[in-house]
Amino acid sequence: MGGAAAGFALAVDLGGTKLLVGIVDRDGRVLARKRIVTPRGGPDAVALAIGALARELSGVTGVTGTRGVGVAVPGPTDHDHGVIYDPPNLTGWGQQTAFGPMLARTLGTPVFVENDANAAALGEAWVGAGQGVRDLVYITVSTGIGGGVILDGQLYRGADGTAGEFGHIIVDPEGPRCHCGNRGCLEALASGTAIARQAREAVARGDRTTLQNLAAHPEEITAQSVADAAVGGDPLALELYRRAGTYIGTFLSNLLAILNPAVIIVGGGVSKTGDLLFRPLHAAIAARVYPKPALQVRVVPADLGDDVGIVGAAALVFHGASARARRSL
Numbered sequence: 211m212g213g214a215a216a217g218f219a220l221a222v223d224l225g226g227t228k229l230l231v232g233i234v235d236r237d238g239r240v241l242a243r244k245r246i247v248t249p250r251g252g253p254d255a256v257a258l259a260i261g262a263l264a265r266e267l268s269g270v271t272g273v274t275g276t277r278g279v280g281v282a283v284p285g286p287t288d289h290d291h292g293v294i295y296d297p298p299n300l301t302g303w304g305q306q307t308a309f310g311p312m313l314a315r316t317l318g319t320p321v322f323v324e325n326d327a328n329a330a331a332l333g334e335a336w337v338g339a340g341q342g343v344r345d346l347v348y349i350t351v352s353t354g355i356g357g358g359v360i361l362d363g364q365l366y367r368g369a370d371g372t373a374g375e376f377g378h379i380i381v382d383p384e385g386p387r388c389h390c391g392n393r394g395c396l397e398a399l400a401s402g403t404a405i406a407r408q409a410r411e412a413v414a415r416g417d418r419t420t421l422q423n424l425a426a427h428p429e430e431i432t433a434q435s436v437a438d439a440a441v442g443g444d445p446l447a448l449e450l451y452r453r454a455g456t457y458i459g460t461f462l463s464n465l466l467a468i469l470n471p472a473v474i475i476v477g478g479g480v481s482k483t484g485d486l487l488f489r490p491l492h493a494a495i496a497a498r499v500y501p502k503p504a505l506q507v508r509v510v511p512a513d514l515g516d517d518v519g520i521v522g523a524a525a526l527v528f529h530g531a532s533a534r535a536r537r538s539l
Contacts, residue, residue: 215275219527220264220317222281223326223519224248224256226299231263232517233271234524238337240517242270252302253309257316264317278320279313280523282329286372292323322526326519327374330512331358332365333522334475336529338513345471348512349376351458351487352478355397359469377401379464381457396461400454402433402480408450409436419446437483451486458487459494466495466503477512484511 218241223230225248232243244263249255260279268274285297292310297303314321324332331340331348340346340360349357355377359366366373377397378390385394386404398404409421410428420439424430439447462474481487488511496504514521 215273216277218273218276219524220260220267220276220279220319221520221523221527222260222279223523224281224283224300225326225519226284226301229256229259229263230520231260231267232520232524233267233273233276234521236528238333238521238524240520241273242267243517243520248300250301253307253312255302257309257313260313261316276319276527278322278527279317280329280526281309281313281321281323282326282519282523282526283309283323284326287323287325288371289322289324289367292321294323320527322523324523324526325356325358325371325374326522327356328358328365328367329522329526330477330514330518331360331374331475331522332525332529333514333518334477334512335360335363336525337521338518339475339510340473343473345469346473346475347462347465347469347471348475348477349458349462350478350512351401351454351476351480353401353403355401355458355478359471361469376461376465379461381461396457400457402478405433405436405450405454405480406431409447412446412450417446420444421447433480437486440483440486448486451483452490454480455487455490456494459491460498462491462509463495463498466499466507470503471507474507474509475512476509477514477518481511 217236219234221232221234227248228245229248230245233241249259283294283297286295292308294307294309296305310321310323327350334340334348344363346360357374357376359374378395380394381396382394386398387393388395388398409431413421413425413428421431436447436450440451
């Protein structure tokens with residue numbers, strides 16, 4: 211598509227509870243965005259909602275056409291064919307949905323579909339904390355844990371598109387059961403969900419903690435509750451974040467030995483706790499990595515915040531359509 215439309219992308223961040231759609235220009239600037247609750251009617255309802263939001267944003271920005279549509283989604287995807295496989299937390303979706311072709315028919319423009327953490331890695335490499343870096347790792351620590359890998363300027367998807375599932379690296383074979391069925395996955399030990407679960411278990415045991423103030427409603431204890439308690443000096447909360455940061459840092463130490471990236475970018479809601487997570491994370495890396503890679507790597511917070519999904523989705527349009535385009539990151 212030529213003309214002015216080639217300078218814009220329609221970007222979609224599709225999650226289990228929220229649908230965020232934006233117009234992003236070729237420099238990674240978000241011109242406008244709109245967030246709604248994810249429709250519960252399955253892929254058809256979501257495609258219709260995206261179409262309606264696209265029209266609304268067109269009215270706001272005056273952008274009447276785009277180069278294409280990027281869609282960041284939870285779970286595995288077949289990027290080449292626009293297929294989403296058994297997406298977690300999306301009501302009414304099947305085991306395999308050709309959402310890219312469906313949305314392309316609705317909107318009449320090319321559609322690029324990618325796992326949300328992979329898209330975030332592309333976004334951070336394009337205009338975020340990884341600008342100018344050809345080898346980087348992005349890890350998101352939130353409700354779950356995921357990630358993406360950029361090698362020599364290209365997103366590494368693996369043999370079947372499932373590379374970067376960092377949350378299911380086993381860091382303690384005797385650890386708690388993960389929802390994937392294994393024991394001791396990083397996600398089961400260090401995600402926001404895991405931190406909240408460990409806090410609720412401690413309260414149930416009668417451990418001394420200011421979180422006992424929520425004991426009447428233990429389900430109200432969240433990772434943010436634990437972070438707030440840690441900032442207030444609560445020893446249990448501080449220990450839970452120290453433990454999570456150590457697990458993540460230990461995992462990243464292994465990743466450094468394998469990939470030797472120049473930058474590791476840490477995003478997601480749990481990363482917003484700052485030193486609560488980063489101090490033990492850095493300490494674990496310093497204690498375990500060979501001096502040379504430890505000295506050269508930068509471990510930094512993500513830059514793009516809540517826009518990382520739509521900026522990453524736009525990166526699929528501008529830089530993900532071909533190997534040549536991907537090399538321009």
